[in-house]
Amino acid sequence: MTDLKSANNPLFLREEELRQAIELLFFAYREFTAGPDQILKDYNFGRAHHRVIHFVGRNEGIIVSELLDILRITKQSLNRVLSNLIERGFIEQRQGEEDRRQRCLYLTEKGRKLEQELSRVQRDLVGHAFREAGADAVAGYRKVLLGLIDEDIRDTVLKRVLKP
Amino acid sequence: MTDLKSANNPLFLREEELRQAIELLFFAYREFTAGPDQILKDYNFGRAHHRVIHFVGRNEGIIVSELLDILRITKQSLNRVLSNLIERGFIEQRQGEEDRRQRCLYLTEKGRKLEQELSRVQRDLVGHAFREAGADAVAGYRKVLLGLIDEDIRDTVLKRVLKP
DNA sequence: GATTTTAAGTCAGTCATGTTGACATATATT
DNA sequence: AATATATGTCAACATGACTGACTTAAAATC
Numbered sequence: 001m002t003d004l005k006s007a008n009n010p011l012f013l014r015e016e017e018l019r020q021a022i023e024l025l026f027f028a029y030r031e032f033t034a035g036p037d038q039i040l041k042d043y044n045f046g047r048a049h050h051r052v053i054h055f056v057g058r059n060e061g062i063i064v065s066e067l068l069d070i071l072r073i074t075k076q077s078l079n080r081v082l083s084n085l086i087e088r089g090f091i092e093q094r095q096g097e098e099d100r101r102q103r104c105l106y107l108t109e110k111g112r113k114l115e116q117e118l119s120r121v122q123r124d125l126v127g128h129a130f131r132e133a134g135a136d137a138v139a140g141y142r143k144v145l146l147g148l149i150d151e152d153i154r155d156t157v158l159k160r161v162l163k164p
Numbered sequence: 165m166t167d168l169k170s171a172n173n174p175l176f177l178r179e180e181e182l183r184q185a186i187e188l189l190f191f192a193y194r195e196f197t198a199g200p201d202q203i204l205k206d207y208n209f210g211r212a213h214h215r216v217i218h219f220v221g222r223n224e225g226i227i228v229s230e231l232l233d234i235l236r237i238t239k240q241s242l243n244r245v246l247s248n249l250i251e252r253g254f255i256e257q258r259q260g261e262e263d264r265r266q267r268c269l270y271l272t273e274k275g276r277k278l279e280q281e282l283s284r285v286q287r288d289l290v291g292h293a294f295r296e297a298g299a300d301a302v303a304g305y306r307k308v309l310l311g312l313i314d315e316d317i318r319d320t321v322l323k324r325v326l327k328p
Numbered sequence: 329g330a331t332t333t334t335a336a337g338t339c340a341g342t343c344a345t346g347t348t349g350a351c352a353t354a355t356a357t358t
Numbered sequence: 359a360a361t362a363t364a365t366g367t368c369a370a371c372a373t374g375a376c377t378g379a380c381t382t383a384a385a386a387t388c
Contacts, residue, residue: 018287019222021294021306022196023325026215028309029193030236032186046344051190058183064365072194077346079366101355101364123182129311130185133304140297140304142185145192147293161187210373228336241375243337265335265384 035121043114048073048081050118053107056091057115059160061104063096070160090114199285207278212245214282217271220255221279223324225268227260234324254278 036050043049055070056062064082068075082105085091090111096102107115130138149157200214207213219234220226228246232239246269249255254275260266271279294302313321 014291015287018290018294019283020325021290021302022283022286023218023222024306024309025193025196025290027321027325028312029189031313032189048345054187058187065363073345074347075365076348076367080345083366096364099356099364103365119183119186122186123179125312126182126185126189127178129308130182132311133307136300137304137307138185140301141308142188143297143301144293144305145188147296148192148289149195157191161184161191212374229334237374238376239336240338240377244374247337260335263335263385267336 032122032125035125036118039118039121045084046081048077049085052078052081052085053090053111053115053118056105057107057112057119060106061094063102063104065102067105085111196286196289199289200282203282203285209248210245212241213249216242216245216249217254217275217279217282220269221271221276221283224270225258227266227268229266231269249275 033047037047040046040050051071052067055067059066064075064078067082068078071078082091086093089108092106092108092111093103094106096104133141146154146158197211201211204210204214215235216231219231223230228239228242231246232242235242246255250257253272256270256272257267258270260268297305310318310322
């Protein structure tokens, strides 16, 4: 009865609980990206394009450096997908009014439609999970995920997420 | 007072709520992978190696086809990282006893150490978030994430996650 | 026992998306 | 006038996905 794995050992339970939580996040995130991935294929876009469309959609007029800051990728990486999105008419740039070095980014009509299409599948998925789980569970979900985000940047992220 | 964004419009609130939940998952997942990514660099491994190490660690003796099934990648993709891990002595293969075509996978001592090291940072992160959020929130987190997983595969995933 | 199916591995080529490093251009700031 | 900043661009490289074709050994079926 001194089995390490026994229910009497809280340390083991804790570790196992955490391992399960980690695995759950892996599987959930994969499901979460599967829908958009499928749609993006039809447009010959990838996940990187989705991220740009998402954050431009939620931050109309965002400038390139802010976008880089959110995505945490190099400008060379961003530029590949961004210029692609601009060429193909999903995003447009306007010169900054105060600082004319800046490029402010906006979704075009076409871009907005794609954003809607991508967002829709994710909202349907999350909405379904939320309804199934109930309001208390949703509050818990938010609390835990927020806790996963580094304290140093939590406020910044919160401001972004809750911006609109 | 007919503002679409007003608190009187439950539909808007719902959409905004879902969009926030989606964004939160994006940021949280990035934080969640950041720690391991940093460690993996020292070994010249990538996230793909981590996933293999994780699932072999949690399913000692797993065979290649099961691993492919969990990871949902092609055997060519798996083989690149797997053969790398075997060559460098983090994972070992043993021929299946019943079906000798099968290769059963195990972590070596070295592999187990790395698994511990990687798992540790994630468990610390998730553990911290759990403690901060409290037991009810944790239950909600689990409920929602599980709801994100497609019903068709939820049972299969659950069996895997809760296996040990 | 011969044939077919299955599990695993391999070779070759492609694509998406990240990286570094060097450099260019326009505009702001000092 | 000199310097710093925001953006863009060229080139080379790494990782980790993909497809498609083929091999080998062992199991299952006929």
